[in-house]
Amino acid sequence: MLGNPIQERGYDYMIRVVAKFNFKPEEKEKAMALCKELVDETRKETGCKGYDLAQSANDENQYVVLETWENQEVLDVHSASEHFTRIVPQLVEMSAAAPILESYMQVI
Numbered sequence: 001m002l003g004n005p006i007q008e009r010g011y012d013y014m015i016r017v018v019a020k021f022n023f024k025p026e027e028k029e030k031a032m033a034l035c036k037e038l039v040d041e042t043r044k045e046t047g048c049k050g051y052d053l054a055q056s057a058n059d060e061n062q063y064v065v066l067e068t069w070e071n072q073e074v075l076d077v078h079s080a081s082e083h084f085t086r087i088v089p090q091l092v093e094m095s096a097a098a099p100i101l102e103s104y105m106q107v108i
Contacts, residue, residue: 014106017067027094047074103108
C-alpha cells in the first residue's frame, strides 16, 4: 500500500471529507434530527475546523456532510466518538443506498 506522500514529507495538512447520503423519503425527518445532533456535537470537538450539512439543489433527499479537520489524528478521534459511532450507523440504515465517503488532503 502506498503511504501518504504529504504526511511523509512532514507537511501539516488539513483533511477534507465529503460524506454523501441519499435518505429514504419516509426517514428524512428522523435523519435530519440525527444529523443536527451529529453536527452540533461534532462542532465541539478539538480539531474540527468545519462540519456542515448541505442539501442538494436537485434532489431533496440527497445530503452531504462537508467536514474540515486539522489533521488525520483528530479525524480518527472523531470517528471513534460516542456520537459518531451511535448516529452514523442509524443514518446508513435510513439511506436508500450506501453513503459515499470521499477524503481529501488540502495541498494549497
